Amino acid sequence: MSESKQVQRIGVLTSGGDAPGMNAALRAVVLAADHYGMEVIAFRHGYQGLLDNDHAPMRPADVMHILQYSGTVIKSARCQRFKEVEAAQEAAANLDALSIDALVVIGGDGSFRGAEHLSAHWDGQIIGVPGTIDNDLFGTDATIGYATAVHIAMDALDKIRDTADAMDRVFIVEVMGRYAGFIGLSSAMAAGAERMILPELQKEKPLTISTIVKHIERTNAIRGEGSYVMVLSEHQWPGGAVALAEQLEAEYHLPCRPCLLGHIQRGGPPSPADRILASELGVHAIELIRDGVTKVMAGMQAGTPIAVPLRDTWEKKNPLDSNLLRIQHEIFNPVKKTPRTH
Numbered sequence: 550m551s552e553s554k555q556v557q558r559i560g561v562l563t564s565g566g567d568a569p570g571m572n573a574a575l576r577a578v579v580l581a582a583d584h585y586g587m588e589v590i591a592f593r594h595g596y597q598g599l600l601d602n603d604h605a606p607m608r609p610a611d612v613m614h615i616l617q618y619s620g621t622v623i624k625s626a627r628c629q630r631f632k633e634v635e636a637a638q639e640a641a642a643n644l645d646a647l648s649i650d651a652l653v654v655i656g657g658d659g660s661f662r663g664a665e666h667l668s669a670h671w672d673g674q675i676i677g678v679p680g681t682i683d684n685d686l687f688g689t690d691a692t693i694g695y696a697t698a699v700h701i702a703m704d705a706l707d708k709i710r711d712t713a714d715a716m717d718r719v720f721i722v723e724v725m726g727r728y729a730g731f732i733g734l735s736s737a738m739a740a741g742a743e744r745m746i747l748p749e750l751q752k753e754k755p756l757t758i759s760t761i762v763k764h765i766e767r768t769n770a771i772r773g774e775g776s777y778v779m780v781l782s783e784h785q786w787p788g789g790a791v792a793l794a795e796q797l798e799a800e801y802h803l804p805c806r807p808c809l810l811g812h813i814q815r816g817g818p819p820s821p822a823d824r825i826l827a828s829e830l831g832v833h834a835i836e837l838i839r840d841g842v843t844k845v846m847a848g849m850q851a852g853t854p855i856a857v858p859l860r861d862t863w864e865k866k867n868p869l870d871s872n873l874l875r876i877q878h879e880i881f882n883p884v885k886k887t888p889r890t891h
């Protein structure tokens with residue numbers, strides 16, 4: 550670590566959708582700050598708290614035994630007003646009035662855009678900690694909350710499979726992910742789903758009802774009649790899983806049921822991987838502040854903590870795992886007729 554800078558007071562907030570593990574990240578920030586002799590002021594309800602001066606000191610005693618819970622004890626929010634220049638100026642004035650030297654923002658790409666926006670009006674250091682179930686931030690192998698969301702989706706898909714199998718039905722399970730297919734791909738692979746409709750796969754050639762039906766028929770022809778479970782990423786079919794199920798039933802007379810997982814994917818106990826990632830990244834954020842760095846996200850690549858320029862986190866994109874796609878689409882559930890190699 551380079552020469553430490555004298556930072557006395559840290560601000561922290563959780564912003565955007567809550568992600569399982571945000572509490573663990575908050576705890577890590579508070580414990581690490583205390584370890585290095587810094588105070589922490591937490592702002593409630595994300596950027597809204599910066600504007601409303603809604604804050605409280607956070608000491609180690611305030612974060613004991615919170616890492617096993619999802620949600621966030623300091624609350625989160627989406628705050629449209631923060632996008633205005635005047636809002637960033639107000640927030641900067643409030644931070645200065647509290648003598649805050651550095652701000653840790655735990656959230657997703659929108660929250661990081663907010664951090665960049667604030668940095669145009671405030672001289673303090675700003676560090677992002679990636680907290681979103683969507684895993685849609687460049688520069689880190691995973692975001693906090695993603696592993697838990699995949700686990701929840703897999704668990705739901707396993708349960709759906711019981712009924713789908715018993716009744717030879719088609720099920721369409723809609724998962725979150727905003728405009729990224731990470732939750733869709735990983736949960737489909739983990740649960741052995743027959744088909745995925747993911748944003749990254751829809752860009753060149755959007756799926757049609759008839760191509761979906763052909764795949765169902767081909768899968769049945771290879772494996773015999775049975776269940777067929779499809780994972781649909783949100784925003785990838787007009788009207789979502791309900792509309793797609795209705796269209797399949799109406800046009801092709803397939804017994805088909807929709808299931809929307811929704812916000813269930815953001816609740817329940819964070820997985821061990823998320824608790825550990827959040828703990829490491831929370832500490833890393835404080836150590837980056839001590840290093841005098843600003844406008845970066847604390848990320849993790851191949852087990853090594855790294856710093857990623859905030860702007861890169863949304864301007865660049867992590868691709869989906871091409872090997873997982875290949876296995877799902879070419880080996881397990883071929884979407885094209887391919888000759889056997891022997």
Ligand SMILES: Nc1ncnc2c1ncn2[C@@H]1O[C@H](COP(=O)(O)OP(=O)(O)O)[C@@H](O)[C@H]1O
Pocket residue numbers: 564565566596626627628629630631632633656657658659660661662663664666680681
């Ligand atoms: N371009 C922007 N400029 C300023 N603030 C922003 C911007 N985009 C998002 N924010 C702030 O960050 C908050 C969280 O962003 P959002 O996209 O809702 O969630 P996430 O951080 O999980 O992606 C927004 O409600 C808003 O307060």
Ligand SMILES: O=P(O)(O)OC[C@H]1O[C@](O)(COP(=O)(O)O)[C@@H](O)[C@@H]1O
Pocket residue numbers: 565566567656657658659680681682683725726727783815
């Ligand atoms: O909870 P809300 O406001 O309905 O938002 C739903 C969105 O939040 C998420 O769960 C998480 O996204 P963010 O990280 O952008 O908050 C998305 O997967 C989903 O599209």
